Amino acid sequence: MKIQAVRTLLLVTIFVIVIMCIYFALIPESYYLSRHFKPKNLTQGFPVVKDASFSLSRWGAALTNSSSVSRKVSSDMKTSIQIARDIYHTHGVVLFTMVNDAFFPFAASWCCNTAPMNNVHHRALFLTTDQMTGQRLSHLWPNITVVTLNSSQYAGSQEYSKAGYVRMMVERTRYILHLLEAGVRLLLFEVDCVWLSDPVPALLARHAEGDILATKVTDLDVTAGGFLLLNPTKATVKLWRHLTDKMDSLYRRLQNSQDAADVSEADNDQQYFTLLVRKKFAGVRVVHLPAELFPDGKWYKLPASERSSKPRPFLINNNWVVGEAAKMRRAKRFGHWFWNDEGKGSCNSTAVDSLFY
Template sequence: MKYLRKSRTVAVLSILTVGLTLFLFTYSTKRIHNHNEDVSITKRSSDLASLNISTPILSAAIEHSRGGREALLVTLVNDAFLPFTLSWLCNTRDMGIHSQVLFITGDSESTQRIKQSWPEVGAVQIDGVHPGDQEYSRVGYVELMVRRSEILLQILEKNIPIFLFEVDCLWISNPLSNLKSYRNVDIVVNAVSQRTNVIAGGFLYLHPTEASKNLWRALTVQLNKLGMKIRNSPKNAKVSESDNDQVYLSNLVFSNYGGLRYKVLSNDDYADGNWYKLSKEKRMTLRKPYLINNNWVVGNAAKIKRAKEWGHWFLTENGECDGEKIQRVVKQGQVSGP
């Protein structure tokens, strides 16, 4: 009997030993796998740091952020977005922000026109920006987002706060103070109406914290991989809507990547294109937002048409600012539309 009990004890200990060994092996393998992923992200991020982002962009970013003491309002535009750019500059001319604005452009004409008409703002031309309309989730559009992400990473690495915006947008009042007011967060992002767990890819405020830098490094790595995947595709070819900057960024933010702290802005304060589809009665029940993004409509021509119909276009036919509309929308806050 003693021999049997001893044998059973040995058998149990053997089973426990094997189980513990398997657990430790599995745990170690998982740690090694995760470590390798971290090393891969780190290595790719290190490679990204050496990307050839031109010195003029960084010099302009430092200048227009007052050495990183103020937020840099930055956006990427091509020739097709020059009319939006000029209208937006008229829209915001009295908001006291133009000295902090940097346009990264894809052609010399846009750069010269912006500098000539609005010498207070920054405009730097880069190569590799596709001209013409770039439709959402097409190869040309995605490649622009890859380029934008790379540039923003380089600016963020210089410890410059970034306010990323897009020019196809109505500004009713200056949102900068509101965006800066959210403390103890790394990034401020905007909700997308009718979609949960999705944030707008072209409107956000980045504090230059280690968490936000890690987030943007990971985003840029993902976008570069996507860029490599589609680089030989026609520029108007469709890209799956599960693969774009907005999806990648949303997943990273809502997973609290690297301990990221975030604030999601309400569509009541930062409206998107669905605002234009609401009934007049519904709009009257809402408080006046800081701005309205002119999205949820396809094509630049359709966006311009809608903006003009609603009185949200500030450029006259001869290329000058429409002072009457600026007064009505910005000074008086009248945005009710047609």
């Protein structure tokens, strides 16, 4: 009897150990998906992730202790990449952007702006830096896919050429590399802009002309880093991998810097990317799009007569101005702001309608 009891206890112990091993193998410590992800959505042509959360903050910690950066993709990262693949295979491209809590109003305005455009939201994948921003976006616009960083590191206003902003761009660059290595074509865009019409059909019609379709910064020989159609070719992947290495190195240099610390204008993803484009790194072919159809914020500074004489652009990037408040004021002045932030917030349907009719 005693031998039988010992055997039974041993079997139960082994069973418990096996179950625990399986549990921890399937749910890594560093990453997790929230309970909102429902695999059945993958059968719908364009899957919706209410709040697929994973942590990249561990990467940042690893960088401070190692000169090499591990790009091992966790099971949950793999899930988010698979969702991006599904969007790509269904719609031909993933519209990718990154926002934090301070930029939520701009993300909301863009979502209101583009809601009437066919399949734009279905193609969109937002990487948000906090769960609240991600949950709010997915609640208001459920057709948009939202992946949320598990970090409070990037909260609040992050000004261009400051350490906090640059660290956000490191995270963005890393995630784009995962998408490209997974064979996903993506359109990198920023939400502080207005889309006067959907540029995606025109861009897809030209995608085969180069590895990358890009725009140039007005009056400068600089390739803009915030609006890029990236084809997942060998040349693009090699270039982006090298760009990621350079951004990882910059991250290490800034590890002890406060968010508001100044960073040289020569040290950011846009400048690094421009240098690689000029060198034709890995034989990459970059086609620059017509500036009048994809203008930057200098468009707002043109005389009214000159603006009206130009072709109607697909979109206007609201840059060349510092600070969220200044961007918002300018967008409202030109009728390019579509979000009412009072109460729970809502789209300004009158402003949206006036843009198209």
